[in-house]
Amino acid sequence: MKILVIDGQGGRMGSQFIERFKKNSGLKARIIAVGTNSTAAAAMLKAGADGAATGENPVIVNTKDADYVVGPIGILAADALLGEITPKMAMAVAQCPAEKILIPVNACSYRVAGVGSHTLNELIDDVIALIIQGEQKD
Secondary structure, eight states: EEEEEOOOOOOOOHHHOOOOOOOHSSSOOOEEEEESHHHHHHHHHHHHHEEEESSHHHHHEEEEEEESSEEEEGSSSSSHHTSSSSSHHHHHHHHSSSEEEOOOOTTOOOOOOOOOOHHHHHHHHEEEHHHHHHHHHO
């Protein structure tokens, strides 16, 4: 199983997911981290990603064969994450065949109705549970 984690800014969300997934999921997965900047990529690599890269082309290449794509909801929207998500990145994520598990952070003017207020820790726990459920179906 290949999980592609995409994050920007300082990579905090992606790093927390990677650390907790490896520690708590019990699943064997290859985790590839793509940062929209080098700081985010380095943070996710330090958190335990199996590989890391930075920028638009790694998003395009790695969405092609990922089983899951994990990241903030903004990875689907051009110019999100303070402009770090390019239109090509958003399109690659949206069009890839992987299951996309998006973390609904209320930033960059995107809000998801019905989600409620949850801590980042609660949201990451939910992401891990969704991946475990998905793998148990197969």
